[in-house]
Amino acid sequence: MLHHKCTNNINELSSYFQKSTTPAMTAILNVIQGLCFSDRQVDLQTSRNATAKTSDKLLLLLLFPMFEIKNAYSYCSSRLYPIYRYGKDMFYRIQNSTAIDWRSVNYVITRNLINRAGKESHGTRCLIADDTDLIKRGYHIELIGKIYSHVTHSFNLGFKGLFLGYHDGKSFFGLDFSLHGEKGKKENYGLTPKQLKSRYTKKRASDNPDYQRVVDYNETKVDSLIWMIRNAIKRGIRFDYLLVDSWFTSEKLLRFVKGRRMGCHFLGMVKLGKTKYTYRDKELTAEQLINRNRKAKRSKVLGYRYLTFEAEYKGIPVKLFFCKTSRRGNWNALLSTNIELNFDEAYRIYATRWSIEVFFKECKQYLGLGKCQSRDFDAQIAGTTLSMLRYNILSLAKRFCDYESLGDLFRGTCADSIQPTISERIWLILCNTVAKLAEIFEKDEDFIMAKIITDNEQFTKYLNLKPLTQAG
Numbered sequence: 001m002l003h004h005k006c007t008n009n010i011n012e013l014s015s016y017f018q019k020s021t022t023p024a025m026t027a028i029l030n031v032i033q034g035l036c037f038s039d040r041q042v043d044l045q046t047s048r049n050a051t052a053k054t055s056d057k058l059l060l061l062l063l064f065p066m067f068e069i070k071n072a073y074s075y076c077s078s079r080l081y082p083i084y085r086y087g088k089d090m091f092y093r094i095q096n097s098t099a100i101d102w103r104s105v106n107y108v109i110t111r112n113l114i115n116r117a118g119k120e121s122h123g124t125r126c127l128i129a130d131d132t133d134l135i136k137r138g139y140h141i142e143l144i145g146k147i148y149s150h151v152t153h154s155f156n157l158g159f160k161g162l163f164l165g166y167h168d169g170k171s172f173f174g175l176d177f178s179l180h181g182e183k184g185k186k187e188n189y190g191l192t193p194k195q196l197k198s199r200y201t202k203k204r205a206s207d208n209p210d211y212q213r214v215v216d217y218n219e220t221k222v223d224s225l226i227w228m229i230r231n232a233i234k235r236g237i238r239f240d241y242l243l244v245d246s247w248f249t250s251e252k253l254l255r256f257v258k259g260r261r262m263g264c265h266f267l268g269m270v271k272l273g274k275t276k277y278t279y280r281d282k283e284l285t286a287e288q289l290i291n292r293n294r295k296a297k298r299s300k301v302l303g304y305r306y307l308t309f310e311a312e313y314k315g316i317p318v319k320l321f322f323c324k325t326s327r328r329g330n331w332n333a334l335l336s337t338n339i340e341l342n343f344d345e346a347y348r349i350y351a352t353r354w355s356i357e358v359f360f361k362e363c364k365q366y367l368g369l370g371k372c373q374s375r376d377f378d379a380q381i382a383g384t385t386l387s388m389l390r391y392n393i394l395s396l397a398k399r400f401c402d403y404e405s406l407g408d409l410f411r412g413t414c415a416d417s418i419q420p421t422i423s424e425r426i427w428l429i430l431c432n433t434v435a436k437l438a439e440i441f442e443k444d445e446d447f448i449m450a451k452i453i454t455d456n457e458q459f460t461k462y463l464n465l466k467p468l469t470q471a472g
Helices: 012-016 023-032 054-062 087-098 102-117 195-196 209-217 221-234 249-260 284-291 343-366 377-399 406-417 423-441 445-454 458-464 464-469
Strands: 124-133 146-147 154-167 171-182 241-244 265-270 276-279 280-285 305-313 317-324 331-335
Touching: 023 377, 054 087, 054 377, 087 377, 102 171, 102 377, 102 445, 124 221, 124 343, 146 423, 154 221, 154 343, 154 377, 171 209, 171 221, 171 343, 209 377, 221 249, 221 284, 241 249, 241 280, 241 343, 249 265, 265 343, 265 458, 276 284, 280 284, 284 317, 317 343, 331 343, 343 377
Parallel strands: 124 241, 241 265
Antiparallel strands: 124 154, 146 154, 154 171, 265 331, 276 280, 276 305, 305 317, 317 331
């Protein structure tokens, strides 16, 4: 596709929406304009004959869902195209690039957002980790395989996405992620030999950023999570608690968090299984601990019945909280390395973990998480990163608006960005009329339209059709 010369940048959208009747798009554009990052900061490369910087194209990619653009192919028929006349191949090259470090891109932008939100932040700072199913359709996707869903209790084609987020006491921001596969007992990822052979393959140099992503694919989730937490600390993220569900509570993760010198703690749910804890020099399971003390206290604030025990888990001092909603209810258990923590505070902090579930739901519903069907694994990483960044931008924009949820903000933005102007409405009516006349008189529709536009200069100016005709 031919390149179109374009000197516009992301700031042009401000004037485009300056008469907007809703604050949604204005808030988002204000957030994007304040990002202030360059190609050099995120180690991006822009060729000499390029029409725009790679960082500007990246910002444009972030706006796609706000304009109901599903992918680069549908971009050329969107309302963004008359403003930024980039070819769709330009966006494909960015997403398939082996040289872009999407982790660094995400951290540079997200840390900018967190710093801007820091002025209003209050409460407990938490890192939150969880995984989710990213369902795919094509067997030709690189590294694709069958994964087991603990929600539907079935095997599906796709990836397991492990995500790490940061909650500052008010808003959630996605920090990092890794895509994983499940080899299975036969180590064939649940695929037949023919399906394995049909998967797309791509050579990667070990010194390229995308190589680490392929390494992550076969790592255990706990090892990947530890690496991501260490990387977050290295990049300046500080937190008070790491929150996880029972799938990630393990000795290895507890020792890692406990070994940090920044005073952070672990807080996670545990299963009432065969795991034993050392309590008063005795090895007891969770159920045995509960049976030792049936006199449960009642929280006036939460209305829960609870028990607390100070014990050791694999030699690590921990505090266990057992709680249930009623006398006949089932017990649930929380474990923390903070011995000074009380039940009410532990429950309040752990309730923050729900924000990552909201993150999964809204990213999948509105922001394209898991929707990328490209066969290139690099494009899968790019698509997931862009979805996470969009959420982070909307998360900060929501703090400056009166919207009750991120979904409301997103819908307000879409309504603002796709509402046609009066000129566009007239243009659509004219196109439909010409099409009908051409059909009646058996004339060429394109010829009639060209005559109307070229032979009536004043008419063209009145309708402001120039950008519309360029858009095709």
